[in-house]
Amino acid sequence: MSIQSPPILDAKQRAWQYWFVDGSTRLLLGLALLSMSICELFPPRPRAFWQLGLRAALLGLYVALMLWQRQILDWLKSKITYPRTGYVQPPFDAMSGAAGVVELGLEGSDERRAEAERLAADHRKRLLLAASLAVPGLFAMLLSENRFVPTVASVLLASALWALRKREKVSWITIVGLPVLGICMTIFVTPGAYPRYRMAWLMAGWGALFVLEGTIALARYLLQNPAAKVAEL
Amino acid sequence: MTPELKELATLDRVIHEPARLMIVTVLYAVTEADFLYLQRECGLTQGNLSSHLSKLETSNYVFIEKTFKGKYPLTICSLTRRGRAAFEAYLQKIRAVSDVAEVGELKPKRVSRK
Numbered sequence: 001m002s003i004q005s006p007p008i009l010d011a012k013q014r015a016w017q018y019w020f021v022d023g024s025t026r027l028l029l030g031l032a033l034l035s036m037s038i039c040e041l042f043p044p045r046p047r048a049f050w051q052l053g054l055r056a057a058l059l060g061l062y063v064a065l066m067l068w069q070r071q072i073l074d075w076l077k078s079k080i081t082y083p084r085t086g087y088v089q090p091p092f093d094a095m096s097g098a099a100g101v102v103e104l105g106l107e108g109s110d111e112r113r114a115e116a117e118r119l120a121a122d123h124r125k126r127l128l129l130a131a132s133l134a135v136p137g138l139f140a141m142l143l144s145e146n147r148f149v150p151t152v153a154s155v156l157l158a159s160a161l162w163a164l165r166k167r168e169k170v171s172w173i174t175i176v177g178l179p180v181l182g183i184c185m186t187i188f189v190t191p192g193a194y195p196r197y198r199m200a201w202l203m204a205g206w207g208a209l210f211v212l213e214g215t216i217a218l219a220r221y222l223l224q225n226p227a228a229k230v231a232e233l
Numbered sequence: 234m235t236p237e238l239k240e241l242a243t244l245d246r247v248i249h250e251p252a253r254l255m256i257v258t259v260l261y262a263v264t265e266a267d268f269l270y271l272q273r274e275c276g277l278t279q280g281n282l283s284s285h286l287s288k289l290e291t292s293n294y295v296f297i298e299k300t301f302k303g304k305y306p307l308t309i310c311s312l313t314r315r316g317r318a319a320f321e322a323y324l325q326k327i328r329a330v331s332d333v334a335e336v337g338e339l340k341p342k343r344v345s346r347k
Contacts (some may be wrong), residue, residue: 010262086273
């Protein structure tokens with residue numbers, strides 16, 4: 001039996017948000033998006049070996065970030081976060097560990113059980129809403145050559161992130177920045193560009209926004225939590 | 234006296250202490266956390282947290298393991314099976330009492346001053 005009362009739910013929520021507090025998650029995701037899209041946007045010229053090398057390095061960075069994201073994050077957090085504000089089990093591990101647990105309320109605590117069910121239903125609804133907004137936007141970017149598609153797609157993506165902002169701690173930088181990026185793409189990117197090429201621009205912009213968001217979060221975290229003495233039992 | 238009120242006398246005193254209740258609540262929610270995280274979440278001093286954790290460990294409610302994440306040493310605490318069961322039983326008892334109070338059986342009767 002697993003009990004879901006407001007203080008326990010609050011502790012779970014805080015532990016979930018703790019994963020994003022230092023900005024490293026966003027920073028790595030942004031770097032992955034940037035490296036992938038730069039490879040797509042700037043194919044190397046023949047015999048330009050430095051460009052070939054740069055592309056290989058970016059591809060390597062992307063592959064490394066995709067394959068060993070968790071290990072890289074763990075390493076970063078063991079250097080930055082754990083010595084400053086402590087370690088708590090990452091939310092993804094906690095979720096997989098609790099997968100088999102039946103979530104029940106206390107006997108007779110109908111209000112609390114209803115509250116827990118309401119929160120879970122709200123989260124599911126938000127995930128569904130985000131997916132229903134993001135997927136059409138991304139498909140439109142891939143399939144349509146209409147010049148206004150980037151604006152519409154970026155607004156849809158920003159709305160999807162807005163729907164998830166509370167739980168995933170998405171910053172306003174990305175939520176506001178994405179539509180601005182879409183409008184800029186509508187104005188500046190050649191209308192006849194291949195949809196895939198436009199997708200790369202969108203991904204590059206999105207990656208840059210994530211890098212900016214992650215960097216600001218990291219800087220703020222480091223300022224608020226200067227290296228402290230190690231507290232041990 | 235209601236049987237629910239009598240149940241109060243059998244509350245688990247190890248968990249009932251406010252600081253330990255906070256620690257157990259956090260550990261129940263997160264599965265495992267290190268000393269520093271618990272200290273920040275519960276707002277306890279190092280010595281205070283250390284002594285409460287020792288009591289919980291003595292009662293076999295908390296398992297404490299010293300390990301490393303990279304080069305950084307961690308004191309990871311987690312609730313044992315026994316600790317989880319004790320916390321759930323504790324909450325059920327408290328809940329039973331609060332249910333009775335909501336119904337009104339424990340409310341003091343008004344005495345007329347006439």
